[in-house]
Every structure is written in structure tokens, then in C-alpha cells.
Amino acid sequence: MPTDTWVxxxxxxxxxAKPDPILVVDGxxxxxxxxxxxxxxxxxxxxxAITALIGPNGAGKTTFFNLLTGFDKPDxxxxxxxxxxxxxxxxxxxxxxxxxxxxxxxxxxSRLTVMENMKLGATKQRGExxxxxxxxxxxxxxxxxxxxxxxxxxxxxxLDNKRHDFAGTLSGGQRxxxxxxxxxxVQPDIVMLDEPMAGVNPALTQSLLGHVKDLRTQGMSVLFVxxxxxxxxxxxxxxxxxxxxxIISEGTPDHIGQDRKVIDAYLGAHHDxxxxxxxxxxxxxxxxAALDAESAEREQLQS
Amino acid sequence: xxxxxxxxxxxxxxxxxxxxxxxxxxxGLNLHFGYTGLLNFxxxxxxxxxxxxxxxxxxxxxxxxxxxxxxxAALSVTLALLLGLPxxxxxxxxxxxxTIAASEIVRFVARSVSMREITGGSFGLxxxxxxxxxxxxxxxxxxxLGLVQYSARGFxxxxxxxxxxxxxxxxxxxxxxxxxxxVLRSIREDEDAARSLGKNVYSYKMQSLVVGGxxxxxxxxxxxxxxxxxxxxxxxxxxxxxxxxIIILGGTARVFGPVLxxxxxxxxxxxxxxxxxxxxxxxYIPTAIMDGTQVGQMRFILLGLGxxxxxxxxxxxxxxxxxxxxxxxx
Numbered sequence: 001m002p003t004d005t006w007v008x009x010x011x012x013x014x015x016x017a018k019p020d021p022i023l024v025v026d027g028x029x030x031x032x033x034x035x036x037x038x039x040x041x042x043x044x045x046x047x048x049a050i051t052a053l054i055g056p057n058g059a060g061k062t063t064f065f066n067l068l069t070g071f072d073k074p075d076x077x078x079x080x081x082x083x084x085x086x087x088x089x090x091x092x093x094x095x096x097x098x099x100x101x102x103x104x105x106x107x108x109x110s111r112l113t114v115m116e117n118m119k120l121g122a123t124k125q126r127g128e129x130x131x132x133x134x135x136x137x138x139x140x141x142x143x144x145x146x147x148x149x150x151x152x153x154x155x156x157x158x159l160d161n162k163r164h165d166f167a168g169t170l171s172g173g174q175r176x177x178x179x180x181x182x183x184x185x186v187q188p189d190i191v192m193l194d195e196p197m198a199g200v201n202p203a204l205t206q207s208l209l210g211h212v213k214d215l216r217t218q219g220m221s222v223l224f225v226x227x228x229x230x231x232x233x234x235x236x237x238x239x240x241x242x243x244x245x246x247i248i249s250e251g252t253p254d255h256i257g258q259d260r261k262v263i264d265a266y267l268g269a270h271h272d273x274x275x276x277x278x279x280x281x282x283x284x285x286x287x288x289a290a291l292d293a294e295s296a297e298r299e300q301l302q303s
Numbered sequence: 304x305x306x307x308x309x310x311x312x313x314x315x316x317x318x319x320x321x322x323x324x325x326x327x328x329x330x331g332l333n334l335h336f337g338y339t340g341l342l343n344f345x346x347x348x349x350x351x352x353x354x355x356x357x358x359x360x361x362x363x364x365x366x367x368x369x370x371x372x373x374x375x376a377a378l379s380v381t382l383a384l385l386l387g388l389p390x391x392x393x394x395x396x397x398x399x400x401x402t403i404a405a406s407e408i409v410r411f412v413a414r415s416v417s418m419r420e421i422t423g424g425s426f427g428l429x430x431x432x433x434x435x436x437x438x439x440x441x442x443x444x445x446x447x448l449g450l451v452q453y454s455a456r457g458f459x460x461x462x463x464x465x466x467x468x469x470x471x472x473x474x475x476x477x478x479x480x481x482x483x484x485x486v487l488r489s490i491r492e493d494e495d496a497a498r499s500l501g502k503n504v505y506s507y508k509m510q511s512l513v514v515g516g517x518x519x520x521x522x523x524x525x526x527x528x529x530x531x532x533x534x535x536x537x538x539x540x541x542x543x544x545x546x547x548x549i550i551i552l553g554g555t556a557r558v559f560g561p562v563l564x565x566x567x568x569x570x571x572x573x574x575x576x577x578x579x580x581x582x583x584x585x586x587y588i589p590t591a592i593m594d595g596t597q598v599g600q601m602r603f604i605l606l607g608l609g610x611x612x613x614x615x616x617x618x619x620x621x622x623x624x625x626x627x628x629x630x631x632x633x
Contacts, residue, residue: 091495092501092502107495107499109489111488116488120486120497120502123500123501127483130478133477136481143482168630185500
């Protein structure tokens, strides 16, 4: 259950203002031909919170992620991150400003070792300029510092014994862990996880969940796309629901679970409504009454 | 069959000027293809610019050879930018198509009639490297060890050529063990992952294209110097594919892969050439099967066969790491 108190003061409705938003999105649309894949009027994401982005398949969650992180360009709209306008910024600059994402299909750099994967994540590396790369003394000390930081993270993610293995030899779950750890090497303010639990075995899910919660403890904001409602209920402070490109609902996990619009979006608006216990009793009573009346009538006729 | 002669010629080729030139071209291509994953099918275009850079400067314009080096480098950087600007944001195959076309454009421009005043048209240019041979420190005579002997001029070219190979292999080693090289390799693995970690992928690809192209240009310069002439048709597409064969033979994304690959490539070509010629002359191979004029084609057929066997039994090349190839299957 969410422990934060900020949610108490926020009305659970689409586009509601948050007390301390880190990411504010306005009027973002993205069309693919005739299809409006993303059509978000206004949404805010709270700083230091874990926000889940859910919705049925094809709701536009990943496209929305791609737009925010510079991997795709919107047809219209703007957004600010930490007060800075980020719309139109290319993907690598978005990352440098502290907004780092992971991918639905894990992108471990197979023929780089786990350690190299980690070190790649560090920003402002002197040795990444061609001229300085040729003079190792200029970057060797920094490289050692980066390696130390990478080692700490690998230890936390229990990947330290895999340090010198090619990332391509890791299991699916370990790759998810590596991708998350690597994203942390960038020292982001917000981590955007695209289906972090997809394809991960249940044993590892708990550990991954723990790591996501740790991010919040360390003061980072988390925005993640997820399908598993148990996961969403377990770790998120706030849930944003998308359907057909639009934000259709927002609220705490408990509120979302009871929202008619959300159920409609997932199951279709014309599904059969399940009956409650009282309704069932009432229907039974009505049927019994009708039967009673009928038998009374029959008795009257016979007599 | 004179085996001493055959072995001698093969060894002379392994350490000869052509092997050094192709090692250089392949080092550049290895930076593109092996480390960055750029499919450059026009490495020969960069070589041609180096060759014509010096020959036009000296033979046509009458300036010093060293200015020619600068001209070649400037042309090479320009070509890399022209190729890279429109294609490096697109998928890898676009670069392949554009580079193969560009290298042919370079050749056709050089051999065109309207350029005859400048490039010598299809005849090319010659005798422009006197300044290079003028500073040859080796006095006349023969240099070498045992069976392998070079002329003083040849030995000077070889010395400079292999020195350049050594320097550039060292440069590749340092670069690939630096954070810069790490970014290049990450781009080869997955561009989007590199982008998501704040790396300017476009800029790195461009740097790789320029640096690898410049190394190719240097190869062209050395080739023109060693021949003391340029002919446009020397710089046609097969040269690029020899460079690819060399990289794959030696081991892709290995510092010494191109060097070893080039030595073996030229030794094998020379071996099959002299061995077949002698076998035909001695009557071991009846003329009904092949005659001396067909040796030229036959040696490439045999080399192709050898490469096929290599791909089957050692797909990672001689210096490659089997584990990396296994990872490719994912």
C-alpha cells in the first residue's frame, strides 16, 4: 500500500494537478496515418512517486513513452521535466537531462561484458571524446571511479559474479536487472520502465519490485508501464490509465480497481455486468414469488 | 615444381607492399564494420581519393607530394560527411547502398574523358612519388631474409607501409580500450540502447566513418606510391570486398585481425598463383583442365573455397572469439 500522504489531497480524475509535479505534459498527440495513437490533453506526474501507466493493448502507452523520451516526435504538444521544456529534444539529450528509460524488449548489449554495459551508462566521460580517448592518462582515474560505482550497483542487483561475462549470456530476468542497473549509472531523476516485469520468472519479480521501490527511497521518480495488476497494486502510489491514446482515469490503485471506465476499457463497454449478492437474492426472491403466485393460481383452478 | 620459389614468393607477398596496403584499408573498414556496425561497401572510394589526392597534386598541379596528402585527407573527410549526413540516421543498409554507389562515382569521375586534363582519364597518372623515393634511406641492393628478398625501393615502401600499419593498429587498440570505443561497440550492438544512455549515436557514427575513411585514404596513398601510378580501374568495388574478406579471415572486431588477415590473404593468393603456374608448366595439370591463362581466375576460386571452409569450421575468423559468434544467434 502506498505510504505517501500527498495522494490524499488529490482528486482522482484525469489530468488532475499534483502538489509537486516533476513531469507535466500538455496536448501531446501522435498520429500513425488515420490512427491517433496518443492524444493526451494534460497529465502530471508526482516527484518522488512511483506512477504506473496501465491500459489495454494498443492504448498508446509505449508510444507515449517513446514521445516523452525523444525516441519519437509528436505531431503536437509540449511537456516540461523539472521545469525545463523537453519537447523536440533528441533522445540522448533527454537522457543527459536525467530522464532515462528502459525498453519493453530488453536491450542488453550482448557482445559487451556486464561491466562494460554498466560503464557505458555513466555520463560526462572524458574518454568518450575521440582526441582524449587516445590519451588514456586523461580518463583513467575517472574510469576507475565509474568502475567503483558500477561495482556497487552490480552488488546491489546481485550481478557482481557476472561482471566479466558477456551480457548476451545472461538470462531474461538478469538482463532486466542489468538494464535497470545500467539506467541508474546515468544518475537519473526519473526512471521510465517499459514493462519491467515482462518475461521475468516469479522468483525474480519480487527482487525486481524491491529494486523499483528502492528507487523511490533514494528520491527518484518512477514511471512504469505494466500489465500485471498485482504488481501495480503492490508498488505504485498512483495509477494513470490510458485507452485509445487518451488518459481515461487517474487515481490510487484502490480507486482504479473500482473505476467503471477502467473496467469498460479493459473488457469493452457492453460486457455482461456481474451481479452482486443482494441483487442475486432479490432476483431469486422475485422468481420464487412468481412461482408461488403461479402455484396458488393453479390450486384455485383445481378446486 | 620449385617449392623453394613458391614458398619464397608467398612469404614475400605476406610481408609485401600490397599486404600492408590492404591491412591499412582493412583496419579502417574494421573500425566501420567490426566495431561500429557500419556497412561501408565503398572503402575503395576512400582509397581512390588518397591515390588521386597525391597524384593530381604532383603530376597535374606540380605541388609537393605532402600537399597531396593534405588534399587526399580533405577529400576523404568531405566524402565521409557527404555519405554520412543523409544516411547515418537511417537503417544500416542505406549506408551500404550509398557507399557502394559513391565509390563507383569516384572511379567514373576519375576516368571520364572530361577529366582527362586533371586525372589522366582512363590512363591515369604516373611518376608522382619521386619525393617519397628521394628520402629512401636504404642504399641500392637487395634486402630481406633468406628466400624473401626486396629491392631497396620496395623495402622502403614496405618499411613505411608496415610502420603505418603498426601505428594504426596501436591506435585502434588504444581507442577500443577507451570509453570512446565502448560507445562505438554499444552502437554496433543496439543504437537505441546507446541513445537511451545519453550517447549521441549520430555523432559517433560520423566520427567512425571519418576516421576509418581516413585510414582507407592512407592505404590508397601507399598503394599509389608503391605503384608509382594510378589507374582508375584499380579502384573498383572488388577491392572493398577483398578488404572484407581480409577482416573476416583475420577476425572481425579484432585489433590484429586485419593485419593477419591481409598477410594470409596475399600469401594464399601468391601461393596458389605460383603453384598453379608451375603445375601447369610441369604438366601435372593437363591443359584439357586448365592452362596458364586461367590461373588468375582459378586462384580466386580456390581462395573463395578456402573462405567458405573457414566460415563453416571457424566462423569467427582466425583471431575471433567463438563465444561472440554464438551470441549473434540470439
